[in-house]
Amino acid sequence: MLYLGSRTVTYSPAYTLVPTYECFNRCSYCNFRDDPGTSPWMTLLQAEAVLKPLHSQGVCEILILSGEVHPQSSRRAGWFQRIYDLCELALDLGFLPHTNAGILSYAEMALLKKVNVSMGLMLEQLTPKLLDTVHKHAPSKLPEVRLQQLEWAGELQIPFTTGLLLGIGETQQDCWESLEAISQIHQRWGHIQEVILQPHSPGSQQISNAPAFDVYQLPEVIASSREILPSDITIQIPPNLVTDASWLLACLDAGARDLGGISPKDEVNPDYPHPDYQKLSEILEPAGWELVPRLPVYPKYDNWLSQELQTVVRAIAQTVNPMVQCYQGHERQTRR
Ligand code: SF4
Numbered sequence: 001m002l003y004l005g006s007r008t009v010t011y012s013p014a015y016t017l018v019p020t021y022e023c024f025n026r027c028s029y030c031n032f033r034d035d036p037g038t039s040p041w042m043t044l045l046q047a048e049a050v051l052k053p054l055h056s057q058g059v060c061e062i063l064i065l066s067g068e069v070h071p072q073s074s075r076r077a078g079w080f081q082r083i084y085d086l087c088e089l090a091l092d093l094g095f096l097p098h099t100n101a102g103i104l105s106y107a108e109m110a111l112l113k114k115v116n117v118s119m120g121l122m123l124e125q126l127t128p129k130l131l132d133t134v135h136k137h138a139p140s141k142l143p144e145v146r147l148q149q150l151e152w153a154g155e156l157q158i159p160f161t162t163g164l165l166l167g168i169g170e171t172q173q174d175c176w177e178s179l180e181a182i183s184q185i186h187q188r189w190g191h192i193q194e195v196i197l198q199p200h201s202p203g204s205q206q207i208s209n210a211p212a213f214d215v216y217q218l219p220e221v222i223a224s225s226r227e228i229l230p231s232d233i234t235i236q237i238p239p240n241l242v243t244d245a246s247w248l249l250a251c252l253d254a255g256a257r258d259l260g261g262i263s264p265k266d267e268v269n270p271d272y273p274h275p276d277y278q279k280l281s282e283i284l285e286p287a288g289w290e291l292v293p294r295l296p297v298y299p300k301y302d303n304w305l306s307q308e309l310q311t312v313v314r315a316i317a318q319t320v321n322p323m324v325q326c327y328q329g330h331e332r333q334t335r336r
Contacts, residue, residue, distance in 0.1 A: 036070075051093050236258040
């Protein structure tokens with residue numbers, strides 16, 4: 001089905017900071033984690049050295065993406081504080097933080113709201129049968145716990161990104177039910193900015209040899225998702241995982257409108273480098289699509305942010321010219 005929306009496709013000029021790769025979960029498809037205690041935590045000095053040159057590269061969003069320290073661990077408070085401090089540092093240096101650090105307590109989420117313009121957590125899939133397979137050793141992947149995270153984010157008025165991981169053992173019906181659940185939560189709180197549809201793409205570090213999701217099915221999944229999700233939720237696809245240019249265009253025709261954070265390295269799928277702006281434009285523009293940068297928070301959520309955060313958002317939106325266009329462009333899009 002052809003989805004007739006705007007011909008604007010957005011992406012976020014981003015850089016990913018990883019406070020730590022250590023994670024107490026062991027999802028069988030993971031290409032990110034290290035065992036607890038084996039991955040040194042990023043220091044603020046290291047982060048500062050990485051962040052400072054990024055302004056000249058047009059980066060606006062700092063995605064803080066972390067493995068999880070167990071909630072009962074004596075190291076949990078230090079882990080959380082490091083994430084908080086990295087967000088604060090990124091803000092102080094004039095960037096917009098967006099944290100995805102897995103499952104958080106309500107209090108942790110409320111604290112991170114102060115130093116993030118938006119946050120994220122993949123719902124992945126709701127079906128409990130994955131707890132016997134890919135999530136057998138991943139206590140954080142309890143479906144009800146992840147749904148609760150989405151609820152809390154809504155209650156706390158945190159602009160939020162979530163998404164599905166496709167091809168990890170779910171059926172199509174499971175997929176539609178996961179999307180329905182996202183829709184229902186969004187209808188209560190109105191806080192979901194984007195839903196990512198991420199095809200499982202095997203990498204060199206994962207323990208399972210499960211096959212990749214067939215990306216040629218992705219346009220069909222996008223079209224169905226577009227019908228299930230409320231129209232003010234943008235569908236995002238990772239362009240590095242859809243390497244066939246004609247199929248990337250088919251994904252847009254089906255209703256995807258965002259390509260997510262484009263960063264030098266996709267930390268979740270390190271075997272699949274991101275195409276740069278130039279390469280993406282060469283694919284999109286001849287087909288009549290305009291590729292524009294966006295901020296990690298949509299303008300309609302401006303008054304959910306503290307005055308301090310609003311000041312940083314406005315400064316970035318106004319100093320980077322294309323951002324202003326994008327900022328306004330999304331406003332038009334979300335008001336349709
Ligand atoms: S996918 Fe996320 S939660 Fe699962 S092991 Fe990897 S880092 Fe941990």
